[in-house]
Amino acid sequence: MLEDIFKVVKTRFNGKEAEQDVVSDTTIPENIMFKCPRCRTAMFEDDYIRNNKVCTSCNYHGRLSARERIRITADKGSFKEFDRDMISKNPIEFPGYEKKQEALREQTGINDAVITGECRIRKIRVVIAVMDASFMMASMGSVVGEKITRAIEYATENKIPFIAFTASGGARMQEGMVSLMQMAKTSGAVARHSEAGQLYITVLTDPTTGGVTASFASLGDIIIAEPKVLVGFAGRRVIEGTIKQRLPDDFQLAEFQLEKGFVDMIAERKKMRSVLSHLMILHNYRPEEN
């Protein structure tokens, strides 16, 4: 008798018919739930989005697209984009690189992993660069390097502050050495902006790693991180491979970097506009009318 019961259960869960049943009975729409990568709490996607993509349980500040970031950062209608149509070539002729980019442009609606432009934050004029992890993990190739460099040079010429919202997996492997050189190019532009006495703030968002950490992301006069975001140089898996043991969960989080002395402060997304504008005022940048 018992065997019979188990048979029923077995066919329910393993049998082909049962499988089809489950699929047809429970039509869960995609993206209804969000699972926090830090505390692993599941929450309704709607709640998560309404909370500006911040985990309602542990305060992890999730990834925003560049457009979303600009929407919550810049004064309404003030953003003027630079170099929107710049696209990358294929310097080392990596097979399939053009195709991959084309597909991503279609999918994400952006031409590469950064959007740059001029805007106002609480009426203060500022140049911003916002990286978007949905485009090849915001890796830095020719376009990211060039757009950021141009944006910084514009800020230097016009004597205005520069704010970088960083996110990146590192150098864009598919562009070979040309991508590595973007670290030098962007850092050089930061050096000139700094020598011109202008303020540079970096806002580290999830995840900021590799060549971007080892260049302009670490060079801000003031370095802000969002709570619980990943910030580091080497990838977690690479380090685990080297030391042959598992790293603690909080390794390389913003709070770890604060403790080790590599970020000035951790600021919440909802307060970011206010923090940024106050910091600019403290550096004698004034709100402009009109």
Next chain:
Amino acid sequence: MNECVNTLTPWERLQLIRHKEHPTINDYIPYLFDEFYELHGDRCYGDDSAMLCGLAMLEGRPVTVISHVKGRNLNENKKVNFAMPHPEGYRKSLRLARQAEKFHRPVVCFIDTPGAFCGVEAEERGQGEAIAKNICEFMKLETPVISVVLGEGGSGGALALGVCDELAMLSNSLYSVISPRGFASILWKDASREKDACNMMKITAEDMVRLGIAEHIIDEPIGGAHVDLCKTAENIKEYLLGVIAEKSQKSIDVLLNERYTKFRKIGEFEIRQKEELLDSK
């Protein structure tokens, strides 16, 4: 530049670099300089044996030498951490580069590393920040900086010593965004395709010149640098004497502008026309 065309494939060059007799900076120093005093420590945390820094006399001209250090065997390599510096290595190099600036000495950097060390302590002490600071400060260093790639130059850990007025590569040396093994592992999830990666990454001296990253190729004897160390060193020395004399004549403003422009123009992109955008949709 090269007298005869180098017909070795990138993979064959990598094997030469890994040859147990491939010369390291410690082999070259006695041939290149009349005197050499090693200077230790970053004045902050410690001394990094993967980074060799010191004062040297190059044909009567004082220079500051900064170099990654490789070992020739396992024991030596353990001591120098396989030429993979920690943050204190980069901080030491920056300290001595600034000292060179103060005393108007040219800086000569030798690149020979698979990359910066990836480990817990390196992260805790700010590997990213240390490299970023080097890159940014070398960009505005008010004295000539010359870099020479001796063997392999890998990733940001190499670039930290590669922000310079002129970059030269030994004819069999390689310079890459990441080691070929890392490249295969990241892009193909298969580290065993190291050879394929090496041959397609465009990492040879000729590639670097073509991409505008290197300005000069220093000849190695046929068969590799180790075949005739004395001759290789002589070629490096001849190059250094010439380039340092040339760069030292320039005013600091001109030098810094040229250095900025050298890196500023690297990048391959285009502006896509609006019509094309519409066509593709």
